[in-house]
Amino acid sequence: MQVFKEKELLKQSLSINKLAGNTIGLVPTMGALHEGHLYLVKEALKSCDQVVVSIFVNPTQFDNPEDLEKYPRNLEKDINLLQNISEEIIVFTPNANELYGDLIISEHFDFDGLDIVMEGKHRTGHFDGVGTVVKLLFEAVEPNKAFFGEKDYQQLQIIRKLTEIENIPVEIVGCPILREESGLARSSRNERLNDLQREKAAFIFETLKETKTLFGTKSANYINDWVEQQFRNYPFLELEYFEISDAKTLKKLTEKREGETYRAFIAAYAGDIRLIDNLALNN
Ligand code: AMP
Secondary structure (H helix, E strand, O other), X not given: OEEEOOHHHHHHHHHHHHHOOOOEEEEEEOOOOOHHHHHHHHHHHHHOOEEEEEEOOOHXXXXXXXXXXXXXXXXXXXXXXXXXXXXXXXXXXXXXXXXHOOOOOOOOOOOOOOOOOHHHHHOOOHHHHHHHHHHHHHHHHOOOEEEEEHHHHHHHHHHHHHHHHOOOOOEEEEEOXXXXXXXXXXXXXXXXXXXXXXXXXXXXHHHHHHHHHHHOOOOHHHHHHHHHHHHHOOXXXXXXXXXXXXXXXXXXXXXXXXXXXXXXXXXXEEOOEEEEEEEEOOO
């Protein structure tokens, strides 16, 4: 399997594919790969001739230095996992200066309000960091398709917007959330949970499912209060936010409209570990 740390060498290798008219798929990740990431890779392999998996823990999307420092990293294990799927995958794992140049800073984007709610509200500058790194990765790889998980649903919508405002000719493919047996959404951060926290964190998905049931008959306000109450009575997790939002605009639901789709979103802490999840409510 080819592993590149340098953009130029990656480009050289991909140029052969491009000349042959091959479809190139990119799966951007921050490593510590799990089944959720591997699902994206398998989807990419189904519809692309050449798949590039990037592994890069992006400093500009972390607003909390401790979170960045503690983010799990295990390149050797990641490469093994990918190798087991296909020897043909190309891994791109640059360091920050290689990807960004001398200045490791975010560009500022106008995401039309998608970035000021939920994750954007609670993690200052997060989506400018995400937009910047994804734009740099798109420039390095020039993929025909790029694969992102609904696990980070807000991010997925923001990347769609990024390609629109920056005129980047890439198809964005959204993939469903892979879960542990308990229902907990798979995440690299789950590795930092102890056994009890991991078991108790399944409450997030349980609550989202109940929300979906309530959504048929109850108002958004009622469901908000109900969820907050559930978390107040649950000592193992601390709720950061719960929101029901329009699935396209991510605007907070005030009044349900016929024909619109809605999603419920949760961010909660298990100790100092931040977990997010979401669920479609009416489709
Ligand atoms: P990350 O390494 O956390 O930045 O994630 C890289 C990509 O994998 C993003 O597009 C995520 O949305 C996606 N991803 C992470 N966890 C899951 C999951 N449990 N199911 C589906 N996609 C996921």
